[in-house]
Amino acid sequence: MTARAGTAIDRAFFDRPVLDVARDLVGCVVAHEGTAGVIVETEAYHHTEPACHAYVGLTARTSVLYGDPGTAYVYRSYGIHALLNAVCEPREVGAAVLIRALEPLDGIDLMRERRGLDRLTDLCSGPGKLTQALGIELAENATSLLDGPVRVLPREGPPPRLVAGPRIGITKAAELPWRFCAAGSRHVSKPWPSAFRDSLGQES
DNA sequence: CATGGGATTGACT
DNA sequence: GTCAATCCCATGC
Structure with a gap:
């Protein structure tokens, strides 16, 4: 279905500082079993700050984060949702x-069926929503994003304009502005305060 | 082995 | 605005 089926991102893309990858992933495509979407919101996590799971060092859970860049790290959040991450940086650096x-x-149509909702902006506007819409589960943890079941594909066209701000839903290191959104997108998980939109000149 | 805390979401007051 | 659902896993006894 997608014209991008043959293309791929290489491992070097993920083997870079996690903030650079977080910015460059906005506008790329995530695809899984016939469903796909354009990334409009990302957050960076690094083992040197306490909000990152890799902060605790190498454990059974974090071994994926200390694994190959370009690997999927999928974990269960609040006992309910599967959250999708892309592992970045060299193996000795835990980052995603x-x-x-x-x-x-x-x-x-498949996304609507899985989500039980119709509105386009409700299908993938959150980390738990998009995994449900795409059918991504814990089984995809530790699989390759380059040639595994879940793929990240390069963006076509120019880089989107970005808005940066603090990460959502965390209590530790909450001040770091490591969240990146496509400016003006209606598909992000939480809209920006109107003062932000105005100062950035977004249409709305 | 028991416990507690989430990188969330949806339903409800 | 509040709050419960529900599971994985790190930690501590």
Whole structure:
């Protein structure tokens, strides 16, 4: 279905500082089993700050974060939701980008069926929503994003304009502005305060 | 082995 | 605005 089926991102893309990857992933595509969406929101996590799971060092859970860049780290949140991350940086650095929201692209009927909702902006506007819409579960943890069941594909066209701000839903290191959104997107998990929108000149 | 805390969401007051 | 659902896993006894 998608014209991008043959293309791929290489491992070097993820083997870079996690903040750079978080910014560059906005506009890329995530695809899984016939469903796909354009990334409109990401967050960066790094083992040197306490909000990151890798902060505790190498354990059974964090071994994926200390694994190969370009690997999927999928974990269960609040006992209910599966959250999708892309492992970044060299193996000795525990770091990942949380994919927080997508703009639906392919397989939208299937997404609606899985989510039990119709509105396009409700399908993938949150980290737990997008995994449900795409059918991504814990089974995809530790699989390759380059040639595994879940793929990250390069963006076409120019880089989108970004808005940065503090990460959502965390209590530790909450001040770091490590959340990145496509400016003006209606598909992000939480809208920006109007003062932000005004100062950035977004239409709305 | 028991416990507690989440990188959330949806339903409800 | 509040709050419960529900599971994985790190930690501590």
